Amino acid sequence: MGRAPCCDKASVKKGPWSPEEDAKLKEFIEKFGTGGNWIALPQKAGLKRCGKSCRLRWLNYLRPNIRHGEFSDEEDRIICSLYANIGSRWSVIAAQLPGRTDNDIKNYWNTKLKKRLLTMVPSLQEKPTFFPSSPFQPPPYDHHAPDNFLTTSSSFYTYTPNFMNVDSTSNSLPVHDINHINVAADISSPHPPSANNLISLMRSDTTIDVNDNCNNYLGFPDDPHTMCNSPMKAYYAASTMKEGMLMFGSTACSSSHVNYTKDHHQKNQYQIKQEVDQMTLHDQVLGDQIQTQSLMVNQKPKEFMFANHVSPLHNDLEEVKHNLNGYLFHDGDGNKATHYQKGMCSYFY
């Protein structure tokens, strides 16, 4: 047996609101408020409408300070960035855009922004199975990439998660919720090292099981170039999309990317999240290739002191390029790696 309907469907009016109904609702709420009970409101206000319908009409159209009409470029960027971070949590996104309603933003995304994004990045049109509701998807495998896949490209798409809240005292990897953004946190224990390197993909509603080489994330369990010769305390970036969490990071040194084979590459080419030119809020330029974006909702990005923390292995970091068939991470030196790590929001200890 399903739950009782919120109102008598037969006796309520549906469809577009008339100006008279709008006026009645507005007048009533301005005089008496909602009374904390939307269900009872229409009767009190003399409206033949469902309470939910009244609420929706008020919130999306009648309440003061609602803005309709064109979205600014800045709003576009915020929406795109937040969507990349938190997925279709329209109410959260709307909270960052005063005067905009979740419904407006949702419609705007579905009808305009998503299409624009897909036009800009055609390869995003095919959804990966692990991002079932995301418009983002991995680029196609580049068969021409050299075996170490250290190629270059003039275009680069990345995505920068906001904030991290790493709990370095814990061996577990809780997923924090900061400003509604899931953030994976840290570990500090020896692990199957290979699994700790790199690019990890996991569902945003999971926590990382660092003893699980790849079930929750895609690491390089057979990596022969493991660099983790010390207990690692790395961690990690986290970013979420609605269904998936993309993680970048390395345990002790991101140079462990070097020399991965095509096969590795193929396994790990999952990072397309951000059209740099269109979505960058706070640009950082990494070499001449990389820009990262650090959208802060209520929080500024943390600065990383990458070089200081990975110095033992720092020299290995000559090349960390992750060519994702045109989407390139290029770390030519430690300094760039710093940016790289900033960009990917990795933490190193």
Added chain:
DNA sequence: AAAGGGCTCAACCGCACATTG
């Protein structure tokens, strides 16, 4: 000018969660 296909967006639906008794 008419047809029809695509697009927009207000509104609805159903579910999950919160609150209340």
Added chain:
DNA sequence: TCAATGTGCGGTTGAGCCCTT
């Protein structure tokens, strides 16, 4: 503790508008 009720949210729908042929 649990069921009933209210609220909020995201996904979906469809009427009306716009554009192309």
